[in-house]
Structure formats: structure tokens, C-alpha cells
Amino acid sequence: MTAQKLPENLHRDTLAVRVGIERSQYGENSEALYLTSSFVQPDAETARKRFANEEDGYTYTRVGNPTVTGMELRLAALEGTEAAIATASGMAAILLLGMGLLRSGDHVVCSQSVFGSTLRLFAGEFAKFGVETTFVSQTDVAQWRAALRPNTKLLFAETPTNPLTDICDIAALAAVAHSGGALLAVDNCFCTPALQRPITLGADFVIHSGTKYLDGQGRVMAGAICCSQKYVNDVFWPINRTVGMVLSPFNAWVVTKGMETLAIRMRAQCDGALALAQWLQAQPNVAHVYYPGLASHPQHELAMRQQSNLGGAVVSFDVRAADAAQARRRAFHVIDSTLVCSVTTNLGDTKTTIAHPATTSHGRLSEDQRQAAGIGQGLIRLAVGLEHLDDLKADLMRGLQQLDTLQ
Numbered sequence: 001m002t003a004q005k006l007p008e009n010l011h012r013d014t015l016a017v018r019v020g021i022e023r024s025q026y027g028e029n030s031e032a033l034y035l036t037s038s039f040v041q042p043d044a045e046t047a048r049k050r051f052a053n054e055e056d057g058y059t060y061t062r063v064g065n066p067t068v069t070g071m072e073l074r075l076a077a078l079e080g081t082e083a084a085i086a087t088a089s090g091m092a093a094i095l096l097l098g099m100g101l102l103r104s105g106d107h108v109v110c111s112q113s114v115f116g117s118t119l120r121l122f123a124g125e126f127a128k129f130g131v132e133t134t135f136v137s138q139t140d141v142a143q144w145r146a147a148l149r150p151n152t153k154l155l156f157a158e159t160p161t162n163p164l165t166d167i168c169d170i171a172a173l174a175a176v177a178h179s180g181g182a183l184l185a186v187d188n189c190f191c192t193p194a195l196q197r198p199i200t201l202g203a204d205f206v207i208h209s210g211t212k213y214l215d216g217q218g219r220v221m222a223g224a225i226c227c228s229q230k231y232v233n234d235v236f237w238p239i240n241r242t243v244g245m246v247l248s249p250f251n252a253w254v255v256t257k258g259m260e261t262l263a264i265r266m267r268a269q270c271d272g273a274l275a276l277a278q279w280l281q282a283q284p285n286v287a288h289v290y291y292p293g294l295a296s297h298p299q300h301e302l303a304m305r306q307q308s309n310l311g312g313a314v315v316s317f318d319v320r321a322a323d324a325a326q327a328r329r330r331a332f333h334v335i336d337s338t339l340v341c342s343v344t345t346n347l348g349d350t351k352t353t354i355a356h357p358a359t360t361s362h363g364r365l366s367e368d369q370r371q372a373a374g375i376g377q378g379l380i381r382l383a384v385g386l387e388h389l390d391d392l393k394a395d396l397m398r399g400l401q402q403l404d405t406l407q
């Protein structure tokens, strides 16, 4: 089974619903789900050729599966890369990236504000194998440049960051990486290709957690690396077929169907997030709102340029408080007063989620580290879904308006 023949120069909205694998002999309109661990070979000689890589053809799902291939083709089409390789989760994609590009003695430069598990992967797991990582400011390009060493192989960035939505300049980081003979990987989980395509800005690899907006409905774990065909064929696929961090065909099918509505979901969720951010800014019990779509955001102009004029669907805000203890009590009160929002740290769902980063996603940091990262006890993160805005405002208002009568 191969990629279908589609006309050239189709728009991305069309690619999102049309790119995949050829229909089977049954002519199904919705993509088929090949939920099988192995594939029957027509004869022994064909099996020999397929196992020797002399002929294309599926043999075993750890090595390849048509439903997974369909998801990879669709995601690559949206990101504008030649190819993509799917993995069992977003973290598996970053591990595969490191296994493919790094060896003992190599050096990595990474933003200090990346996803918590990514920090631990570079600082802990890769360090065990002799790969050293320097963590630098998300927004200060000079720090990235100064951290380069002769053995620097990889720069790793994520933008916007969670939960404060700091933006890094992808094109500037690509220039820094290439000037030092290194490669740039960008985790595009928060923006997705609907808003931001790092490859067009000079990045070499795009990382995805398909668990978030690509699925978009909070159902499955998935991940991917999007890059050149050569890197997929020569570097990542040989490793992944051996180590087995492969995506299940069922999960690939769910994400494939999720991508069909990605662009309209992202636009609606970004519009909702902007409206909510503006509303929050006007609330007397809100001290500060962090959202790239607001003119008050320190990298507002860069964000608008880099993210198709959209701010993303994640909004964070500080409740007004006199000290850290009161801030935590007040933030907890706002969170616990919601009846619509889901109290969970996940994001990228059609259901709005609300979280207290200081005691959940960033709970393992010391108070000093948290202060340095700017994550206070009064901070609340919202990942805006598709509910009606008035219902979301009322849900937040319930707790916010009671803060004056609270201790």
C-alpha cells in the first residue's frame, strides 16, 4: 500500500482530510484501521525480499503498519516536511531524536523552560550515557550562542512554553545552531502546524506530542518526529523498529482522524483563549495575564509573526494576593469553584482544563527554582477548549468574585 495520487499544490485544509494511504479493495471512505501485529506474506521468496529490504511490503507492525504510515504522511503534509516517523508518545519522539543524533561526548543546548519530562530526559537520562546539556534562557538568543561548544550537536526548543507562554525566535535559533554546525529541533506541541511550521523557519526537526492538539480530544497517547526522508529512513526508522517505541495502529487512526479537524479546532480554541485573556485582564482579582495574543505580552510581535497571528489556546493568570500562602489559597479556591472546567494538567482537549502549575506540573521544583521560573503560588493555567465562552467566564467568575470575602 502506498501514498495515494493527489493533485499537486493542494491547500493544507485539503491535505488534512485527504492525505493518507491508498484505499483498500473495499473502497472505504474513512481511513481503514489495520489492527494487526503481523502481515501474511504471499510466498516465501517475497517474505525473504521484504525482510532483506529488497522490496517494500509490510511484515510486522513494529517495523511498519499502513495505518501508522497514513498518520505519518498526513502529519508530514501539514508540517511541510518530507517525512515523519510516529512514536508511542511525545516523550518517545524526543528519546528517539536523542538516540538518533547523539552519542557519548556530545553536547546539547536546551531551553530551561521546556516541558518537565523533557528537562529530566536531557538532564538525567541522556547524562547517564555521557551526553551533557546546557540549559539556557528561553528568550535570550545570546545565551544560546554563548553556550555553543565544538561538540554541540543539537539545540532543543519549545515555543510557547508551559505555563507562562514565553516565545523563542525559531529563525534566530536555527541560525545559531547552523553557525555552530549543530541542528535545531523544535517541540511544536502547543502551536501545531495549524499555527506554526518550524521547518519553514529553518528548524531541522519538529517534535510532536500527538496526545495533545493533534488528537485534540484527549483520547490517546502519540508522538512523532517530522523531518527529511533521509533522516527517517537512515537514522530514526532503523532505531525505532529495533527498540519498539512505535505507535499503536489504533492510536495512529485516532490521531489521523483528529488531524482532519485540527485547523478549525485550533482557530476556535485560539479565538476563545484570546477573548478569555482579554476578559481576565479586566478582572479586579486578576493581577497578571500571560497570553501571547495580548499586546502586553513581552514577545507579542514575535508571536504574531511566528504563529500565524494567533496566540494559541493556553492562557495563564495570577490571582491577586498579598503573599504566597494567600495566593495558593485563592488559586485553589478559583480552581475548586469551577463546575465546567476539568481540573487536570493535560491540555490540547476540546474540554477546557484548569491547573495549578506550582503544585502539579512544576511541583517537583524547589521554591527557588519555581521563583526563578516565574511560577508563583497564585498562578492558574487554562487550556481553552470548545465550550461556550459565557459558560467559561461564569465558571471562573464564581471563584474570582468570592476572593474578597476569603481570608
Ligand SMILES: *Cc1c(COP(=O)(O)O)cnc(C)c1O
Pocket: 089, 090, 091, 092, 115, 117, 118, 158, 162, 187, 189, 190, 208, 209, 210, 211, 212, 221, 222, 223
Ligand atoms: C505533553 C508534552 C510532551 C510529552 O508528550 P507525551 O505524549 O505526554 O509523551 C512533550 N512536549 C510538550 C510541550 C508537551 O506538552
